[in-house]
Amino acid sequence: MMQLFFKRIGFILLLGFGIAMLVSAGSLWLLRQSSFYKPSFLVNDIPEKNFDYIVLGASTGLTTLNTTVIDSVIQTKGINLSMDDTALSSQYLMLEHFLAQGKTTKFCVLAPSAASFDAKDPDISDNDYRFLPYINEDYVFQYFKQYTSTRAKLVSNSKWLPMLGVSYFNVEVFYPSLFTIIQPKKRNRFDAKGNYTYPIKNNKEAAISEFKAFPVSFSNHYIAKIKALCMANNIELICYFSPIKGRKVIAETTSFSIINHSDVLKNEAYFYDVLHVNTRGRQMASIHFANVFQTLLK
Amino acid sequence: MLFNSIDFAIFLPIVFVLYWFVTKRSLSLQNVLIVCASYLFYGWWDYRFLALIALSTLVDFLVARQLQKETVRKRRKALLFVSLVFNLGMLAFFKYFNFFIESWVDAWQLFGIEMQTATLKIILPVGISFYTFQTLSYTMDVYRKKIDATNSFMQFAAFVSFFPQLVAGPIERASHLLPQFQTKRIFNSEFAISGFYLIIWGLFKKVVVADNCAYFVNQIFDGYGSYSSMELFLGAVLFAFQIYGDFSGYSDIAIGVSRLFGFDLKTNFSFPYFSRDIAEFWRRWHISLSTWFRDYLYIPLGGSRGSTWQNVRNVFIVFLVSGFWHGANWTFVVWGAIHATLFLPLLLLQSNRKHITSTKLSLQQVPMLVGTFVVVTMAWIFFRADSVSIGYQYILDIASFNSGTTQVFYKTSKTVLFTAIIVVSIGILLLFEFLAIQKDKKEVELNRYTAIAVVLLICFMGVFKNPSAFIYFQF
Incomplete structure (x- = not known):
């Protein structure tokens, strides 16, 4: 009697999960062929091998430094590899991913939110699933494996059982992969050079008179790891602090260069919210950055 | 667990x-x-x-x-x-x-x-x-x-x-x-396999239907003041499916798991959204609770054998207590009172047992199904609202027919995706239930191939990242 039961549920589970496994593997393959997320965009859409600089960061780096503006001002070749809702650990992974493609850069501009420099990063970031299609790469697998949370384990075990990560992040991974069948070159909220901008919500001119101190001590251990990886590949590390409404970052270190533009924009009209600039602010901040960066290039 | x-x-x-x-x-x-x-x-x-x-x-x-x-x-x-x-x-x-x-x-x-x-x-x-x-x-x-x-x-x-x-x-x-x-x-293999199918179907109701609906329901009910009448109405409809998928999904899993151990539990939900009137709804919704109140409260109070006044009193007592059983909030009492008010005319006109023998549905009965679903959905608003005044305001906002869009359902690509998943999953739920009713079955019956299909739906349409706790745990 029991045999029939095990045969029947075995058939359903094996075939069901078998199909799910194949569909998931196919889904990851589709994403790897696409330009939908930054990791595959870098592999499939960026033929250039050598850059003057790359921008690594979270939403602040993504929406503040417009590489198109910077390159047009100082005649450089750069790309923005920032991803929103990510941490320093994710930026380290992106740097590894960049180098794994055989690409090089003279400068690495690290532009996460100021708070990230002192965060602990006890878990993977909200958008780290974007590396899931590359889970078979050892550096990606090792990255997820170091975390103990359920979602990190699901992603790392996707190396053998792709269904785990794809089901868990089905809205973020499975459905976009279906979408890429129709539009493989579609990019998810970034332009051909990896930039994105927030719209102008409030065009009201209002001077920001007071900037409160925001101390940063670079205690996140990923700073040292990024620095070491940069050194090993002859890349100069620059930490960039993007404009914050009413805050001035206080940060000093001799380990790497700092471009502190946290208080460079002194009008509310440049901001989308407290942490992010809008299109106008991005233009201003990018020009400010280009001017300072030009001196470092020399 | x-x-x-x-x-x-x-x-x-x-x-x-x-x-x-x-x-x-x-x-x-x-x-x-x-x-x-x-x-x-x-x-x-x-x-x-x-x-x-x-x-x-x-x-x-x-x-x-x-x-x-x-x-x-x-x-x-x-x-x-x-x-x-x-x-x-x-x-x-x-x-x-x-x-x-x-x-x-x-x-x-x-x-x-x-x-x-x-x-x-x-x-x-x-x-x-x-x-x-x-x-x-x-x-x-x-x-x-x-x-x-x-x-x-x-x-x-x-x-x-x-x-x-x-x-x-x-x-x-x-x-x-x-x-x-x-x-x-x-051990009875067929019985255990039917339990296994129920577990799969229950998981589909919970993880796919209920948890996806929760995505919009929580947004709309938490910020009801900033949504249009149509959005509020659709929010209430989605809550109707959320609570049904959540609770009946739990019951299906419970019954299915029991069957794996050789135990037969009673049916708790019998396709309630295919009810043609409120009386039928209560014969199909949370059957184990409504029959409990019938046997240990309604009948001891005299049931429907007394005077008209006593009948009215008994119905109100049962529905109010039933509402209060759900939680320590006046919203549940109001919810019970609404159902009592909807049930009473049927009782007084002696048509509360009209659909007791016929389960199969016909096209002419569609308006009755829709009408029952709409009044049940309106009552659910009080069940979900944080307070009676919020529930009342929510209904007023629906009734105001204020101009607005249904933008919340297609604002971003993510919300479009959730909307599509919800429409497809509710469609599948209702289709399977409709087929079961037409075949005079007590529960949705899967076979090995539909079971595999449902497993795949769970894998790729289910909510695993931010799952909601079962709603009825709080009761």
């Missing part, structure tokens, strides 16, 4: 193997295993409240044994009184204490009198309303001499704590479930 958790996915096969391979030869050992597994299952959430279940089990076991021996009517009544006071007292303390205190203060405030009282920080033990009602039905049935009291404490403990239905039902009657703990279980 949640049914839709990895913990349970590990727990269930272990208990299954121990049950059918290690303790198979001894009925007593199987019952001991069920009690241990059930206490582990419950204690996984909060072990401190295991003592409450144990105490409730002990009190009702002893009271029922004494009731069995006792012949003097007064003493029998006193014993029943002990059980009622203990069980309802426990429920009143853990679930309603703060509500009574706050309502008392509010009532005096109406007369301009300010009162200073302290409330207690009481954690509501999960499932307390379910297992107290189950044990109460046992002592009341023994008191009425409908069943004999059991002499085996372990069998009774297994009946009270049986893990598949411990925290959210179905609320089983001792006359139905207790004998199953007293007889040797023989």
Whole structure:
């Protein structure tokens, strides 16, 4: 009697999960062929091998430094590899991913939110699933494996059982992969050079008179790891602090260069919210950055 | 432990193997295993409240044994009184204490009198309303001499704590479930496979239908003031499917898991959104609770055999108490009152049993189905709202037909995706249920291929990242 039961549920589970496994593997393959997320965009859409600089960061780096503006001002070749809702650990992974493609850069501009420099990063970031299609790469697998949370384990075990990560992040991974069948070159909220901008919500001119101190001590251990990886590949590390409404970052270190533009924009009209600039602010901040960066290039 | 958790996915096969391979030869050992597994299952959430279940089990076991021996009517009544006071007292303390205190203060405030009282920080033990009602039905049935009291404490403990239905039902009657703990279980493959199919279907209802609906429901109900009439109405419709998928999904899994262990639990939901009137809705929704109230409250009050006034009173009492059973908030009482008001005309016109024999649906009945669904959905608004005034305002905002869009459902690519998933999943749910009704089945029946398809739907349409807790756990 029991045999029939095990045969029947075995058939359903094996075939069901078998199909799910194949569909998931196919889904990851589709994403790897696409330009939908930054990791595959870098592999499939960026033929250039050598850059003057790359921008690594979270939403602040993504929406503040417009590489198109910077390159047009100082005649450089750069790309923005920032991803929103990510941490320093994710930026380290992106740097590894960049180098794994055989690409090089003279400068690495690290532009996460100021708070990230002192965060602990006890878990993977909200958008780290974007590396899931590359889970078979050892550096990606090792990255997820170091975390103990359920979602990190699901992603790392996707190396053998792709269904785990794809089901868990089905809205973020499975459905976009279906979408890429129709539009493989579609990019998810970034332009051909990896930039994105927030719209102008409030065009009201209002001077920001007071900037409160925001101390940063670079205690996140990923700073040292990024620095070491940069050194090993002859890349100069620059930490960039993007404009914050009413805050001035206080940060000093001799380990790497700092471009502190946290208080460079002194009008509310440049901001989308407290942490992010809008299109106008991005233009201003990018020009400010280009001017300072030009001196470092020399 | 949640049914839709990895913990349970590990727990269930272990208990299954121990049950059918290690303790198979001894009925007593199987019952001991069920009690241990059930206490582990419950204690996984909060072990401190295991003592409450144990105490409730002990009190009702002893009271029922004494009731069995006792012949003097007064003493029998006193014993029943002990059980009622203990069980309802426990429920009143853990679930309603703060509500009574706050309502008392509010009532005096109406007369301009300010009162200073302290409330207690009481954690509501999960499932307390379910297992107290189950044990109460046992002592009341023994008191009425409908069943004999059991002499085996372990069998009774297994009946009270049986893990598949411990925290959210179905609320089983001792006359139905207790004998199953007293007889040797023989593994029946077909029965177990039907249970396995029910588990899959229940997971689909919970993980795909309910949890995806929750995405919009939470947004709309939490910020109801900033949505258009149509968005609010659709938010209420989605809540109707959320609560149905959530609760009936739990019941399906509970019944399915029980079948794996050779136990037959009663049907708790019978396609309620295919009801043609409110009376039929209540024969299809949370059947184990509505029949409990019918047998232990409505009929003892006189049922529908008294005068018109008594009938009206009885219906209101049952619906109000039923609403109050759900939670210590006036919103549930209003929800019960709305259903009573909708049910009364049918009772008074003696058409409340109109659809009792015919289950198959015809095209001409579609307006009746839609009408019943709409009034049920409107009542759900109070069930979901944080307060009566919010529920009232929510309905007013729907009725105002204010201009606006349904933008919330297609604002971003992500919301479009959720909308599509919800439409497809509700469509599948209703299609399977409609087919089951037309075939006169009590439950959705899958075969091996549809089961595989449903497994795939769960994998790729389910919510795993931010799953919602089962709504009925809070009751």
